[in-house]
Amino acid sequence: MTVDRGADVLKVAIVGCGNISRRHAEAYASTGRTELVGTADIHEEKARTLAERFGGRPYGSLTELLAAEEPDLISIATPPESHGELAVEALAADRSVLLEKPPVLSLEELDHVAKVEAISAGSASVVFQHRHGSGAMRAHDLLARGVLGRPLVAVCETLWFRPVSYFDPEWRGTWIGEGGGPTLGHGIHQIDLLLHLLGPWKSIDATAVRLDRPVEFEDVSMASVVFESGAVATVINSLLSPRELSRIRIDTAGGTLEVNHVYGYSDKDWTFHPAPDAAKAATLGLDPGVRKAESAGSAAAADPWSASAGADVPSNHEAQIGHLVDDLLAGRPHGTSLASTRPTMEFVTALYASAITGTRVRRTDLTPEHRFYGMLHGGFRKDEIVEAFRTT
Ligand SMILES: NC(=O)c1ccc[n+]([C@@H]2O[C@H](COP(=O)([O-])OP(=O)(O)OC[C@H]3O[C@@H](n4cnc5c(N)ncnc54)[C@H](O)[C@@H]3O)[C@@H](O)[C@H]2O)c1
Incomplete structure (x- = not known):
């Protein structure tokens, strides 16, 4: 799914509702140009807690979230070993993803995600907030x-x-x-x-x-x-x-x-x-x-x-997520792409x-x-x- 040109609100979701997820939710909220439509965690109560505070509906997995919601962008804020698999699932559904660092655990995994990205309507970006x-x-x-x-x-x-x-x-x-x-x-x-x-x-x-x-x-x-x-x-x-x-x-x-x-x-x-x-x-x-x-x-x-x-502009999630939301809404590629982190x-x-x-x-x-x-x-x-x- 590509973001409608001229749209002024990006629909976002967060998968993995632990420590860093709050930084994503706060950063999205600070743009004033996003709507958090869903949160997902294998411990669903964590998804619920995040949703109660920042909005959206809670789910027990990315699969359930994708079946019910249509986010333009999904933050993957789970532990690193699951990033690759979740990114592939989201990209295959034509959604864009923002992967927490480290994006994946090997070059083989990175190349696999990149292959799926190449045929997806979505794109893969990586959190390296110190570039921003x-x-x-x-x-x-x-x-x-x-x-x-x-x-x-x-x-x-x-x-x-x-x-x-x-x-x-x-x-x-x-x-x-x-x-x-x-x-x-x-x-x-x-x-x-x-x-x-x-x-x-x-x-x-x-x-x-x-x-x-x-x-x-x-x-x-x-x-x-x-x-x-x-x-x-x-x-x-x-x-x-x-x-x-x-x-x-x-x-x-x-x-x-x-x-x-x-x-x-x-x-x-x-x-x-x-x-x-x-x-x-x-x-x-x-x-x-x-x-x-x-x-x-x-x-x-x-x-x-x-x-x-x-x-x-301090180097934090707000800085990068602000740039990413602007880029996606404008239909521009985001600089901190998966490819740029290879x-x-x-x-x-x-x-x-x-x-x-x-x-x-x-x-x-x-x-x-x-x-x-x-x-x-x-x-x-x-x-x-x-x-x-x-x-x-
Ligand atoms: N950019 C930064 O400065 C920064 C700082 C801290 C952590 N991180 C990164 O953020 C990621 C998460 O770290 P954290 O400290 O928040 O970890 P955490 O353990 O606090 O949270 C991870 C959450 O993901 C959930 N989860 C695990 N597998 C899942 C799956 N398959 N589907 C849905 N939910 C799942 C867990 O239940 C947990 O709630 C890591 O990649 C870490 O390196 C980045």
Whole structure:
């Protein structure tokens, strides 16, 4: 089903009515251009609670919801292992879907959903809300236009803290229950933003270790990355870091662009330091009076970051869902499409492949024949992975 051109209200539904579902419901409501027609959860009382607060009728499954309602867009906010199957069901019914991160658990699953999307009247988008704050929108635009100079060196850090008790639920800490460790479940936000800003990556050399937490996979991973542009980056993902930090720093030929936050940024969390040569050169040969006036002007010229400031939009579900609703109502493709997130899933796949096999992995290696194409652990036995992730 395609959204009627000129329609001013989008009919939406939410499947999976746990923690994050409220953020979806609030974000839809904040657009003022949606009607929540249904909610669904295998625990129907959770669907009922969400519907009572935000509207729509509750159902016990997506199948029941699709039989009774005609949503234009369905948020899939269930645990990751069910995203692929639910997306296929909704797309096959010609509905659009918004998949929570991580969109799926393997490249094979992503390609399967993409095939169904190709013959559906609906489209598949993915929640990566950090692409949608004003800081990242400006950074993406200025880097793409070359205004900030050629990217050279980058650092991407997700240093978060999850206590041992976080892994108490039986499904946590397991490949089957979570699909992967902090690389997939937590670091994926910064990784996606890094790749969104720097473009296609070429190769990865990675290490993953299990230092402290009771998990089958890593609690820390690190990667050295080479981009097709020639830029290089280091990436670290940790669940052992008490002072939490999410950081992306990009040194370009023109300056250093940096964002420091934890779970969401606003404009004040972004800085740009122009390369000193440009600032100094702008004042050379001028008398002190002129220098003062000229340097004010040249500071703006040398600092395109400050010059590009506009309305401050924090990076959250409201920001992305606002863009998505506008796009669907206008009949435009949404930028954070499933296809646009494939490089991120390729990156996560390659990080695990490199860390488990101890080899460099190129993006071009990840064909359907690759051992890790269908499973992020590559089908290695649990004891083999534990051994690969030992540091002592
Ligand atoms: N974008 C973000 O910043 C962000 C933050 C937190 C969580 N998430 C993602 O959101 C998703 C959900 O996380 P959560 O913390 O809300 O989990 P949760 O466990 O609190 O909620 C998931 C809900 O889905 C229901 N469910 C499970 N299988 C279902 C099915 N087949 N059909 C219908 N309902 C089903 C469960 O009963 C549960 O109520 C995950 O993919 C997670 O990674 C994203």
